[in-house]
Amino acid sequence: MADLQISGLPMYASFNSGELTPLLWDRVKFERYAPGAMLLDNFIVTKHGPIFHRPGSLFVNYAKRNNTLDFNKDKKRLKKFVFNRTQVFMLEFGHKYIKFYTYDSAGDPITVQKDGADYIIETPYRAEDLPELRFTQSMDTIYIAHSLYHPRVLMRHAASDWEFGNFNKQDGPYEVENTDKNKKLKVGAKTGTGVALTATFNCFNKNMVGRVVRLTLSKKPGWGVITAVTDAKNAKIDIKKEIADTSETISWRLGAWYGTEGAESTAHYPAAVAFHMERLYFGGGLYTPQTVQGSRPGDFPVFSPTDDEDLVTDDMAVMFSLATDELNSIVWLKSTDSLYIGTIGPEFKLTVTGSEVITPSNFQFQRISNYGSSRVEPQFIGNSIIFSQNSLRTLRELTYNFSTDKYVAQDISVLGEHLTAPGLNSFNFQQEPHSIIWATQQVRENQLADTIERAGGRLIGLTYDKEQNVMAWHRHTIGGTEVEIESVECVFNDTIQQDQVWFCCRRKLNGQYVRTIEVIDKDFRMESPLEEMYFVDCGIKYNAYKLPKDNADYGLGVKHLKGLTWLAGEKVKITVDGAMHPDKIVNADGTLNLDYEGKFITVGLYAPAKYQSLYLDPEAGGTNFAQGHMQNIPKALIRFYRTMGGKFGPTFDKLEPIEYRTPQDAMDTAVPLFTGEKTVHFPSEWAHNSQVCVVQDDPLPMTILAILPEIKVVR
Numbered sequence: 270m271a272d273l274q275i276s277g278l279p280m281y282a283s284f285n286s287g288e289l290t291p292l293l294w295d296r297v298k299f300e301r302y303a304p305g306a307m308l309l310d311n312f313i314v315t316k317h318g319p320i321f322h323r324p325g326s327l328f329v330n331y332a333k334r335n336n337t338l339d340f341n342k343d344k345k346r347l348k349k350f351v352f353n354r355t356q357v358f359m360l361e362f363g364h365k366y367i368k369f370y371t372y373d374s375a376g377d378p379i380t381v382q383k384d385g386a387d388y389i390i391e392t393p394y395r396a397e398d399l400p401e402l403r404f405t406q407s408m409d410t411i412y413i414a415h416s417l418y419h420p421r422v423l424m425r426h427a428a429s430d431w432e433f434g435n436f437n438k439q440d441g442p443y444e445v446e447n448t449d450k451n452k453k454l455k456v457g458a459k460t461g462t463g464v465a466l467t468a469t470f471n472c473f474n475k476n477m478v479g480r481v482v483r484l485t486l487s488k489k490p491g492w493g494v495i496t497a498v499t500d501a502k503n504a505k506i507d508i509k510k511e512i513a514d515t516s517e518t519i520s521w522r523l524g525a526w527y528g529t530e531g532a533e534s535t536a537h538y539p540a541a542v543a544f545h546m547e548r549l550y551f552g553g554g555l556y557t558p559q560t561v562q563g564s565r566p567g568d569f570p571v572f573s574p575t576d577d578e579d580l581v582t583d584d585m586a587v588m589f590s591l592a593t594d595e596l597n598s599i600v601w602l603k604s605t606d607s608l609y610i611g612t613i614g615p616e617f618k619l620t621v622t623g624s625e626v627i628t629p630s631n632f633q634f635q636r637i638s639n640y641g642s643s644r645v646e647p648q649f650i651g652n653s654i655i656f657s658q659n660s661l662r663t664l665r666e667l668t669y670n671f672s673t674d675k676y677v678a679q680d681i682s683v684l685g686e687h688l689t690a691p692g693l694n695s696f697n698f699q700q701e702p703h704s705i706i707w708a709t710q711q712v713r714e715n716q717l718a719d720t721i722e723r724a725g726g727r728l729i730g731l732t733y734d735k736e737q738n739v740m741a742w743h744r745h746t747i748g749g750t751e752v753e754i755e756s757v758e759c760v761f762n763d764t765i766q767q768d769q770v771w772f773c774c775r776r777k778l779n780g781q782y783v784r785t786i787e788v789i790d791k792d793f794r795m796e797s798p799l800e801e802m803y804f805v806d807c808g809i810k811y812n813a814y815k816l817p818k819d820n821a822d823y824g825l826g827v828k829h830l831k832g833l834t835w836l837a838g839e840k841v842k843i844t845v846d847g848a849m850h851p852d853k854i855v856n857a858d859g860t861l862n863l864d865y866e867g868k869f870i871t872v873g874l875y876a877p878a879k880y881q882s883l884y885l886d887p888e889a890g891g892t893n894f895a896q897g898h899m900q901n902i903p904k905a906l907i908r909f910y911r912t913m914g915g916k917f918g919p920t921f922d923k924l925e926p927i928e929y930r931t932p933q934d935a936m937d938t939a940v941p942l943f944t945g946e947k948t949v950h951f952p953s954e955w956a957h958n959s960q961v962c963v964v965q966d967d968p969l970p971m972t973i974l975a976i977l978p979e980i981k982v983v984r
Contacts (some may be wrong), residue, residue, distance in 0.1 A: 279885065282975040283318030284309070287732065287741025289354070290687045294883060295532075297896060301684065302883060304741075307833050310508030311878035312973075313952055314741035315703055316734040321972040322878045322965050323745055324790040325805040325871070329833055330380045332773055332784035333671035334387065335364040338396060340782055344775045346399040346695070347786075352409050352425065354763045359771050360423075361786060364396040370771075370786065371428060375815060378771075378788045383429035388962025393418055393530060398693070401644050403541045403601065403806040405549075412436060414542035416554045418530045440492050440510065441572025441586055442551070442562035443522035453517040454484055456493075462507040463496065469517065471501035476535045481790035482506060488579040489513035495781070522574070525557060543602035545619075546627055548587070550608065553599030561599070561610065561619075563587040574629075583628040591617060591634060594815035600642050603654050609667070610634075611642035611656055616667060616678065640665055648698045648706070651735055651771040653927050655681070655706065664706070664731070664927065681731065685742025688729045698733075699759040699768040702792055706731040707770055709754045726753025728772060747787075748806035748874035750777040755784075765791040776807070779838035793970050795911070799847035799942060808841070808873015809833065819915035826866030833872065834859035842875040842968050848940070849914075851972070871968065878965040879921070880973065884958045885980055898982050900959040904950045905978040907963065914969040919951050921962050942970060955983070 298304055304318070312320040320511035331592040333346050343364060350358040358381070363366040363982040368389045381388045394402065396417065403414045411423040453473070457465030466482065475498050483492040497505040519704045528535040533555060539562070540553035549569040552561040565571045565586050572586040589884035591599075597614030608619040608627075622631045640658050647656035653668040663686075665678040677747040682689050689708070696708035710725040728745040747754065753775045770789040775782065790803040790810065803810050811830060816823045845849035845867030855861050861872060871964035884896065902919055916924035927947050931942045961978050965971040 279303075279980065280975060280977050281882065281885075281935060283738045284320045284880075284973070285314055285316065285318050285732065285741045287314050287685060287743055288688065289684055289742075289883065292686075293684065295465025295896065297884070299761060305883055307883050308879055308881035309743040309879075311745055311965075312743055312880055313705070313730065313877060314732040314739075314743050316737050316739045319972055319974045320743075320880065322793075322804060322970055324792055325507060325803045325873060325875075325968065326747065326772070326787035326789050326807060327378060327803075327810065328807045328873075329370060329378045329771075329786040329788055330387070332361060332786055333363050333366060333368050333387075335366075335396075338364055341398055343784070344396050344399065344755050345784060345868050347400065347756045347771055347773055348402075348404060348411075349758050349760040349771075350406070350425065351525070351760065352644040354761065357762075358425075358428075359758065359786075360759055361773065362392070362394065362402065363401050363902070365394060366390065366391055367392055367431075367433070368737065369428075369431070372762055372764065376762055378769075381429050388429045388431075388499060390431055392421070392433060395531070398531075401540065405542045405544050407544060407549075410567075412542050412549065414539050414551060416540035417533065417536045419526060419538055420542065437570055438481075439571045440483065440525070440571075441481065441522075441574060442525045442588060443481070443572070443574060444525050444557075445588075446522050446574075447519055450519050453519050454482070454508065454521045455517040456484065456508070456512050456515055458508075459491075459512045459515060460508050463505050464493070464508055466495065466504045466819070467494075468502045468504075468979070469968060473498045473501055473504045476528050476550045477504070477523075478527075479525035483522040483574075484512050484518055485520035485575075485579055486512065486514040486516060486518050489577070490573075490579055525560070525562060536707060541599055541602045543604050543608065544610070545608040547605035548627065550602055552602050552610065553612075553930050557590075558596060558598035559591040559593065561587075561589055561591075562601070563640065576826040581629050583626070583630075585629050587627060587629045587632065589632060589634075593636075595643075600644055600973070601647050601656070603647060603649055605649060605654070609637075609654055611647065613641050614640065615639045616656075618676070632913070636677040638665075638667060640678055643693075645693055645695060648696065650698050650700075650706070650733065653735065655696075655698075656674070657693055657696070661711065662686065662689045664689065664693075664696070666706075666735075681733065681740050682742075682798070684740060685729075685731070688727075688742050688744055691725055695756050695758075697759045697770075699770055701766070702794070703732060706733050707757045707772075707939075708755050709772070712753055723751075723753070725871065726755070726775070728754040728757065745776060746876040747776075748876040750775045751782075752880070755928075764790075767791050778807075778835055783835075785835070799970075802847065802968075802970055803871050804970070805842050805871055805875050807835070808871060809847075811867075811870040811872070813868040826868050827870075828863045828866050830861040830870065830872065832859055833861055833877050836872070836874075839874065841872050844871045844968055845869070849969070857862060873968075875968050880963040880970065881921070882961045882976065882978075885960060885978055897957060898984050899955045899957065900983075901955045901981045902951045902959045902961070902978050903981065904948055905961050905976065906946050906948045907961075907976050908946050910944050910974050912938060912969075912971045912973075912974040913942050914967040915963060915965045915971055917949055917961060917963040919954070919960060919962065921964065923952060924962065925949050972980055 283304040286301040288309040289305040346362045359370040408427045413421045424432045493506040493508040539551035548563040548567040599614035601611040610617040664682040692711040692714040694709040715722040732741040918924040
């Protein structure tokens, strides 16, 4: 063997490039290479640089099962509702229902109940409609839009008292006013219900029942709602505002929203909704794909295009259509400093001229990018709008660039594009404590010889901090069998002072396919005592001091747990008072018998956390490289912070356990968490690439601050 020409001890003290796409594995001179990883599974990247073991997920409840649907089609969507810091809810939208969750006084997630049962209300939305629901909120009311349904409102009166119904619009919104002098309408009376409405042309059809009509005579507008259609020229109308005259008029408008709900062939309803500058805006739809309608300022149900004298004043409703060379449907509206409009083609910004207030006559559009948006709802983060492209694989950050005086839509998924494949179902932003965009992968079915293999469905995270220039992807395998995450949403928990990640997942428990609602527990932070650790999934956290004080077990150790019915028949990982307990199988009745007592117990399913470095190189920053030459790592040093357990080595099949217990540690207590350096001597093997692998195979804390491998290279 030739003489050693390179021997180095490079320091990898940051991991905030995250898991890199395989297309970057050999770009050792790339500035984001050294802080990157080949694999980051169940490790979260901090904006400071270190990585730490992801907290586990708490089981909240089963999602509601609809037995009329095939299980694979009975999908759910989560949506948060925040009234104030202490009144927050998570809404489970499913096939024609909403189910509600919140937090109890201790900050633990619970299902809202009424009269001893889970509180559920009905909706018209089918499971296949859920991805395209759009929401905006004002105080205790959520406004909901979907191109196949009349807009709805969901109002909270109390935790177990919600009202769901039609958005009761008034005097509009309308299509453009008639200009054909041969087309006239008239009413049989100026007021009343069931009043005759006649046309001089074929105007009406059965699909128009419920459509509003506006007639203007003598510069006095009035309006009503069609209640019945006799034939193409005759209908009945309930007049809501007096019609000035019963004469024929060419000055009429028909309502923009109408049709049979749920039917693509007849549904004329908006696809997107947002509040902006005191107006409620709706936009898009199957038959008005580029049209936006805005209410009167501060009067959200009213869409009057003119005042009582038929004059267009600044406080009237607004309506506009995007002028483009292609017909690109609006898929989202977002309000920041301006109203931003996403279509399947370009993205637009609504601007005003001569004033900061939008009026019916002073707005204009600016095309700001041309990437095209998917049906996944975007997120407003900092000063940027994060949206996914039509491919569902690319996330873009739409923001204003002061140096170029232009809007840019940077690709923020390029470093981890392999993780966004085959596409994203949903994504949401967790602002505290680590600024992470959480996303869910779509599921891809591969037809094999005799079976269908399902791939994807993983929870993935993007640590995103624009100020610190951090964009780091990481994957998360949730513990259990055949687990697929279908929807993710984040909401603030005031008790723990963090945003918590909620998700709905499809999983197999005790041989049966189910869907569960789970919440990722709070971070095991620098100041957290060992008893607060929690790293299992779909499980529970038992704390003897959280029991009611009149409970006989308050403050005492227990050996017997009950109520784990969802884990019946499952082999679970257990910790007791900060130490590992032997694995057990939960009894059929949901009970679990431990080998010894504990006051702080975690029970659940587990998937290991794994880190695999990129190809290490002692001179990656210089002009000479070790790539392609025989390499060896005699030993490696890893700096940990408040860590227990784990293994590391050159590959995942050649790992050595990390020892923490010393002769001074009592044998009947948990070993204290370790902060410091650990060195492992690797097998003396030479290969063309050298790497370091770390595995946390127990539900215990682990934070990696730095890796210092000794690398020897032969040339």
